Amino acid sequence: MRVGHGTTDLPVPDGTPMGGYLDRPGPSAGLADPLTVSAVTWSDGERRFALATADVICVNEDLAGRARSAAGCELWLAASHTHSGPETGCVPGGGPTPEPWLDRITEAVRTAVRRAIDGERPCEGTVHRGELHGVGADRSRPQAPAVVPLDLVAVRDGGLAGVLVVLPVHPTVLPATSRLVSADLVGAVRRSLRERLGGNVWVTVATGAAGDISTRHTRRGQDAAELERLGALVADRCAELLAGPGTPLWGAGPAGGRISWATRRLTLEPAATTADEGALTAGYEQAVASGDPVATRLARSRLEGVRARTSPPARTGVDVNVARLGGLALAGLPGEPFLAVAERIAGRDAGRDAGRDADSPGEPTVVLGYVNGYPGYLPTACAYRRAEYEVLASHVAAGSAELIADTARHLLEEV
Structure with a gap:
């Protein structure tokens, strides 16, 4: 594999208008750290697959299609979901990508993919997986354990050439009041891991199934210092995992591995959830009066969820993408899937039911979110029993996430 x-x-x-927060006080007014578009390409001599990641809030289908045409090969375009970048049309159910970002991001993807292709060389691949503590947790449950899975795909050409990090955590450390452009947590992880691995090792960070996972209950502040602290925690854990044995995925020779992919179009039914905004407003006022900052934040987020629905929910078309890169099973999901959706695809929920080690499924499976479209939040069916932000903002019916997960699993069996 090259x-x-x-x-x-x-x-x-x-x-520039910024995406991510409804109550942003104004457009961008400076740079905290640069946004990037990066690409990793794989070639087996017959087929080429590219994964591009962009430091934007979301990727709509018009942008994904334009970028694929520009790349000239099979391409997945994933958003990092930074809330400190340009507004790219991030509305529940998806929408058009505003200019000039449709053209600018497409051209950046074309440049990054061309540079990746020009730099292709024979490499081996391994996957490393472990738990990450103290960075992300269920943002609607303050007492939930701050533990998430961390996936690393390491690329070696004798020594370590590069690492793809898949982090299932909302990259939201900087507050809504900030008007500085930043890649937020994803950028901090890239910087910290490069420092540990050396300047000759490339680092790409993709956001995983992070619909319900954020730094809300783990961060100690919302400034540059806290970004660096959390970025260092992730980087230290990555370095620790890379120092241990990984599972082989492909070899460097001509027969090192094969590439295949598949896409299936689904139509998701509209959400039936309704909410009483008056009751939610009263709940928020009670939380404020109580002086409990956690209760206040959760109550405010419920109101934000109702107000995030800018139009009545309608049927939503989405693409479910899968690929096999040698021994790696890769799923690219649209929008913001809950973490349990990724666990369902990877078979870790089935592993628990069968009495197997939940962290040792049959094959290495990595799941990305925010890929090739933005239907909005994709909560699990059981989450619809609670009136939390993600459910109130979602445009899709209960069961949609499970339909997507099961489709991805079936596609992986077919390719």
Whole structure:
């Protein structure tokens, strides 16, 4: 297998509308750290697959299609979901990508993919998986354990050439009041891990199934210092995992591994959830009066969920993407799937039911979120029993996430 990596900056001019928060006080007004578009390409001599990651809030289907055409090969375009970048049309149910970002991001993807292809060379691949503590947790359950799975795909050409990190945590440390452009947590992880691995090792960070996972209950602040602290925690854990044995995925020779992929189109039914905004407002006022900051934040998020629905829910079309890169099973899901959706695809929930080690499924399976479309939140069916932000903001019916997960599993069996 031949693997390459390329990257390019994504400049954001001052005065650009920013995505991610409804109560942003104004457009961008400076740069905290640069946004990037990066690409990793794999070639087996017959087929080429590219994964591009962009430091934007979301990728709509129009942008994904334009970028694929520009790349000239099979391409998945994933958003990091930074809330400190440009607004790219991130509305529940998806929408058009505003100019000039449709053209700018497409051109950046073209540049990054071309650089990756030009740099392809024979490489081996391994996957490393472990638990990450103290960075992400269920943001609607303050007492939930702060533990998430961390996946690393390591690429070696004798020594370590590069690492793809899949982090299932909302990259939201900086507050809504910030008007500085930043890749937020994803950027902090990239910087910290590069420092540990050395300048010759490329690092790409993709956001996993993070619909219900964030730093809300783990962060100690919302500034640059806290970004660096959390980024260092992730980087230290990555370095620890890379120092241990990994599971082989493909070899460097001509017969080192084969590439295949598949996509299936689904139509998701509209959400039936209704909410009494007056009651939620009263609940928020009671939380404020109590002086409990956690209760206040959760109550405010429920109101934000109702107000995030800018139009009545309708049927939503989505693409479910899977690929096999040698021995790696890869799923690319649209929108913001809950973490349990990824566990369902990887078979770790089935492993628990069968009495197997939940962290030792039959094959290495890595799940990305925010890929090739934005239907919004994809909560699990059981989450619809609670009136939390993600359910109130979702445009899709209960059971949609399970339909997507099961489709991905079946596609992986077919390719």
